[in-house]
Amino acid sequence: VNEVTIIEPRDTDAFRSRIRTWLRTNLVVEPRPVDFRERWERTRAWQQKLSAAGWVALSYPVEYGGQGLGVVEEAILSEELARAGAPPMLPLGHLGRPLLTHGTDAQRQRYLRKLLSAEEIWCQGFSEPTAGSDLASLRTRATKVEGGYVITGQKMWTSYGVFADMALVLARTGEVEERHRGISAFLVPLTLPGITVRPIVLANGDEEFAEVFLDDVVVGDDSLLGEIGQGWEIAMTTIGYERGAVDTGYQIVFAGFVNELARELSATSRVDDSYVLRELGKAITLVEVMGLQCLRAVGDRASGGAPGPEASIDKLLMTTVEQQLLATALEISGSVTDPLTTKWFDRYLYGRAASIYGGSSQIQKNILATRMLGLPRSRP
Ligand SMILES: Cc1cc2nc3c(=O)[nH]c(=O)nc-3n(C[C@H](O)[C@H](O)[C@H](O)COP(=O)(O)OP(=O)(O)OC[C@H]3O[C@@H](n4cnc5c(N)ncnc54)[C@H](O)[C@@H]3O)c2cc1C
Numbered sequence: 001v002n003e004v005t006i007i008e009p010r011d012t013d014a015f016r017s018r019i020r021t022w023l024r025t026n027l028v029v030e031p032r033p034v035d036f037r038e039r040w041e042r043t044r045a046w047q048q049k050l051s052a053a054g055w056v057a058l059s060y061p062v063e064y065g066g067q068g069l070g071v072v073e074e075a076i077l078s079e080e081l082a083r084a085g086a087p088p089m090l091p092l093g094h095l096g097r098p099l100l101t102h103g104t105d106a107q108r109q110r111y112l113r114k115l116l117s118a119e120e121i122w123c124q125g126f127s128e129p130t131a132g133s134d135l136a137s138l139r140t141r142a143t144k145v146e147g148g149y150v151i152t153g154q155k156m157w158t159s160y161g162v163f164a165d166m167a168l169v170l171a172r173t174g175e176v177e178e179r180h181r182g183i184s185a186f187l188v189p190l191t192l193p194g195i196t197v198r199p200i201v202l203a204n205g206d207e208e209f210a211e212v213f214l215d216d217v218v219v220g221d222d223s224l225l226g227e228i229g230q231g232w233e234i235a236m237t238t239i240g241y242e243r244g245a246v247d248t249g250y251q252i253v254f255a256g257f258v259n260e261l262a263r264e265l266s267a268t269s270r271v272d273d274s275y276v277l278r279e280l281g282k283a284i285t286l287v288e289v290m291g292l293q294c295l296r297a298v299g300d301r302a303s304g305g306a307p308g309p310e311a312s313i314d315k316l317l318m319t320t321v322e323q324q325l326l327a328t329a330l331e332i333s334g335s336v337t338d339p340l341t342t343k344w345f346d347r348y349l350y351g352r353a354a355s356i357y358g359g360s361s362q363i364q365k366n367i368l369a370t371r372m373l374g375l376p377r378s379r380p
Pocket residue numbers: 123124125126127128129130131132133134156157158159160209353356357358359360361362363366
C-alpha cells in the first residue's frame with residue numbers, strides 16, 4: 001500500500017481573492033514590447049513590485065525573503081497572474097533552491113532575498129561548448145589556492161548572462177576521469193576581474209543568453225556552495241526545479257493563445273475550413289492535457305519533496321504543447337506574408353528552444369526510460 005500524505009485544507013479562496021484585489025489596483029496591462037531589453041526591464045520591474053508586495057517566493061522560508069507558504073499558493077498565484085494578463089515572472093526562482101538546500105546560513109542570508117526579489121540577477125553557468133547533454137564532461141576548472149579558488153573556463157548559452165550580477169558555476173575540482181564526482185559548485189560575482197560576458201543573439205533577435213569566459217578568476221573560500229565534489233548533486237537539485245516548474249499559469253497563457261487564434265480566424269473565411277477546425281481542436285486538447293498534468297504535479301509536490309526524474313514528464317509535455325500549438329498557429333494562420341503569421345512567428349521561433357533548454361527532449365526521454373521505467377542504459 002502506498003503511503004498517502006493528507007494535505008491540510010487551507011483557505012485558498014481567501015488567498016485567491018487577495019491576489020485578485022491586489023492585481024486590480026496594481027496591474028496595468030500594456031502591449032508586449034517588441035524590443036527584448038525593454039521587455040526585460042519591464043519584467044524585472046514587475047518582479048520587484050510583486051516582491052515588495054509579498055507575492056514572490058511564496059514557498060521559501062520567511063527568514064530568507066519568502067512567505068512560508070506552499071506550492072498550492074504558488075500555483076494559485078501563477079494562475080491569477082496569467083488570467084489577469086500580467087507579464088511573466090523571471091524564470092530564475094529555481095536558482096534559489098540550491099542555495100536554500102546546500103548553502104550555509106551566511107550564504108542564504110547574503111544572496112537569497114536579493115535573488116528572489118530580482119535586486120540581483122543570477123544566471124546558471126553549467127553548459128560549455130563541449131558539455132551540454134553530457135554535462136559531466138565539463139572542463140572549467142577550479143584550483144585551490146590560499147583562501148579560495150582560481151576558476152578558468154568557458155560557459156555557454158547562459159540565459160540572462162548579459163544582465164546577471166551572479167552566476168552559479170559548475171567547475172571541475174577533481175580529475176576528468178571522475179566525471180560527475182569531480183565537480184563542485186561556486187557562487188561567482190560576474191563583476192570579478194577575468195570575467196568576460198558576450199551576448200548570443202537568438203533566432204528571433206533576442207539577446208537572451210551569453211557566453212561567459214572565466215580567465216583566472218579568483219573567488220574566496222566562501223564562494224564554494226556545499227562540499228567539494230557535491231556539484232553534481234547541486235546541479236541536479238537546480239535542474240529538477242527548473243524542469244518541474246509546475247507552472248499552472250503557463251497552461252492559462254496557452255489556452256489564451258488558442259482563444260486568441262480562434263477569435264482571429266473567426267474574422268476570416270478560414271473559420272469554416274474543416275482542417276483548421278480539426279487543428280484547433282487538437283490544440284485545445286493538448287492544452288487541456290497539460291492543465292491536468294500541472295494539477296497532478298502540484299498535488300505531488302504539495303505532498304513534499306524535491307522534484308525528481310518525473311519532472312522530465314512536465315518538461316516534455318510543456319515542450320510538446322508549446323511547439324505543436326505554435327506550429328499549428330503558423331500553419332493555419334495563412335501565408336508567410338499574412339499579418340497573422342508574422343504575429344505568431346516570434347513566439348514560434350522561441351518555442352523551438354523549448355526542446356533544448358533545461359536538457360533536450362531526447363535527454364528527458366532517456367531519463368524517463370532509465371530512471372522511471374527501469375530500462376537498461378545504452379552501451380557506447
Ligand atoms: C534558450 C536556451 C537557454 C539556455 N540556458 C542555459 C543556461 O542558462 N545555463 C546553462 O548552463 N545552459 C543553458 N542552455 C544550454 C542547454 O542546457 C543545452 O543547450 C542543452 O543541454 C543541450 O546541450 P548542447 O547544446 O551542447 O547539445 P548536445 O548535447 O551537443 O546535443 C545535440 C543533440 O544530440 C542529442 N543528444 C545528445 N546526447 C544524447 C543522448 N545521450 N541520447 C540521445 N540524444 C542525445 C541532443 O538531444 C541534441 O538533439 C540553454 C539553451 C537554450 C537553447
